[in-house]
Amino acid sequence: MKLSKFSLLLVLGLFFSIFMVACSNNENTSAGNDESNEAVEESSDVEQVFNLTETDIIPTMDSSLATDLLAFQALSNTTEGLYRLGENAEIVDGIATEHEVSEDALTWTFTLREDAVWSNGEPVTAHDFVYAWQRALDPATGSEYGPYMMGGVLKNATAVSTGDKPVDSLGVKAEGDYTLVVTLEKPIPYFESLTTFGTYYPLNQKFVEEQGDAYATSSDALLSNGPFKLTDWESTSQSWTFEKNEDYWDAEAVTLEKLTYDVVKDPQVGVDLYDKGELDRTDLSSDIVDVYSANEDYEVTLGTGVYYLKMNQTTSDALANKNIRKAISQAFNKQALVDEILNDGSIAAKGFVPKNFVSLPESGEDFREASGELSTFNAEAAKEFWQKGLEELGKDKVELEFLTSNSESSKNMGEFITNQLEENLEGLEVTLKQVPFEQSLALDDEMDYQLQLSSWFPDYLDPYTFLNLFITDGGNNKMGYSNPEYDELLAKTADELALKPVERYEAFLEAEKVLFEDAAIAPVYQSARAQLISPKMQGVINNTFGALYEYKWASVAE
Incomplete structure (x- = not known):
């Protein structure tokens, strides 16, 4: 992702916060391992809430239009693609449970789980992926990342994005509700990792079209099929909450009940709130790093x-x-x-x-x-x-x-x-x-x-x-x-x-x-990224690309 393709807020906070990261926090536990399960059991009586900040408002919750780190983080919390990123960039099951690749590596056939539902109760199906991918490339949508992430990858993607071919010529189709067949333009060695990225998330066509221009502008105009649901949010909100999605197919693996966010642009304000116990993590700007570098909660993550x-x-x-x-x-x-x-x-x-x-x-x-x-x-x-x-x-x-x-x-x-x-x-x-x-x-x-x-x-x-x-x-x-x-x-x-x-x-x-x-x-x-991180934050995964953090397996532990 080119930073200049992101929102102004991210660059103005260039050295203060939000950077992509290449390695997981040493204190984090890996998804699904014994340590993580023990942490969940130990923390069962603790209020499972993370209090966090962002540098500005969420610019969009429309996966077809998202281009910035804030949007992709929020979408990762609420939405599940074919696969997710686990510890150390390991690709783990999402809506897909398995896939087969043809001998020439051009045809990928994904088997989807039948127990995944949207937050309105409707099943997540292969048709949702077909619609979302076609929508991201339809010139009428005006997506920036659709043509960039899919062009030269999915068959006919570039021609669809330029209007030279119809959207139904795109190399993706549903064979029934739970089989997705994808045809690539050429062999793509990293295609599996692409399926974890926000542009490739599914969309419920009926809901999106019913909402019209209001789609993804408020919590009421959104659906979730991921670990959390976005609540108390409108497009101009300075604060918002992600609540555990009880209808998520893997809800038993999700320990956190809430993630609360407030917009805090000044790093010193973030530090003050952290010192008061009102935040669980805050970024440090270069001018205040030395003041807190000896703090036991101080951590640096290479991006x-x-x-x-x-x-x-x-x-x-x-x-x-x-x-x-x-x-x-x-x-x-x-x-x-x-x-x-x-x-x-x-x-x-x-x-x-x-x-x-x-x-x-x-x-x-x-x-x-x-x-x-x-x-x-x-x-x-x-x-x-x-x-x-x-x-x-x-x-x-x-x-x-x-x-x-x-x-x-x-x-x-x-x-x-x-x-x-x-x-x-x-x-x-x-x-x-x-x-x-x-x-x-x-x-x-x-x-x-x-x-x-x-x-x-x-x-x-x-x-x-x-x-x-x-x-x-x-x-x-x-x-x-x-x-x-x-x-x-x-x-x-x-x-x-x-x-x-x-x-x-x-x-x-x-x-x-x-x-x-x-x-x-x-x-x-x-x-x-230099930060103060509360030791209560367990199991947060720092991603190598895409969303900065994965909270599905995270928990609060004393």
Whole structure:
């Protein structure tokens, strides 16, 4: 997920809260294991309520329209897809109990459980998935994530999304009420993980159409088929509650009775409420981390979001020069940035695919470790590349504009990087352009920038979710980068190597090296989240992608 595709609220709170995470909290227990069951038994006499916050209102509860972390978290609480994410990104049963894959890996046949119902009592059927997936691709719906998550995956998805084919030509059909047959455009090694994502959730067609424009605008205009029901909510609500869904097919596994949420934008207010015992978890901003880092409830979780400098080769002849780009990528001290500016456990990024995200199929080695340090701070090397680039350009100085949002944290980041670049690259003058985030999105879409701080959070469990950003003319490229060798390697991972996992990951490793040999981007840091977490919170799973947290198996324990 590209952060710039999310709501303004998430970026304005960029360093304060909400980041995707790559590993589970050490105190969490895994779904369904003996420890978890014991915790449930021990906590049976405890009030099973988590009191939590978000940085702003839920922007939408329509799974076809959701694009941001707040919406996907809320949808994950209330809705169940074919599968769910369990501990350590393990895919566990949801509405589907099993599936079969054809020999050519193009046809997936899912068997659905017959005991799943919507909160209005109607059964959850294969028809609900067909309707939801068609709706997400119907141009009339205006979904952003439907075409993105399903295009090139489901057969005819792209043609449906552009209106070139009817929605009923999409590669999904119901064979009876409890068999869903999905036809893919090509083999997709990560398709099973896609089925856990919010865009692939089912919808009750009769209910959605009866609600019309009011659908998903209030609790009364929603249905749930997941662990919780959203109550006391309207589209502008500053507080809301998730209550246990007694009609959920696996309700016996759900211990929590409620999750209450209030909008709290100021991290210090969150800390004050936590100290009063009114919150069970709160995010810490960089300026108050040191005050609470010795607190016994202090925890840091490394995430999978990666922040990087985009260098637009179409608006600057200097950035079109590889030596200039190499100079910039090595001219700022990333370790100092994460230590002094972020101060939240984030780590310096030395590649693009993050640490603790995926492992090589055969050896089990972490992808980041296997790929190595491809971009590091080296002021002396940066100066050498800089001089080579200036000579090739026939210049002795370069002026660049650096686009950031105007939030306080973005300003601090922009000023730090600007000072480092100007200090280490003689003849470089950087002008900071700080604009409201909404404006920065428009400038990015129009490719009207030179340098820009960008980010990416994964949508599924595969290196392709990161590396496909830089395919020539790709929808998320938006910086004029093009390398036929890189394109060919990515194409192979999606086609001829799709069913050859070892060779496929070798191609990913090679592609990432090509990306950094070209210095196409300059990685900055891999995000983390610093928090105060009550020890009463047990069994909360930190997801690798999609919704931040899984609460199905969570409980309150003294």
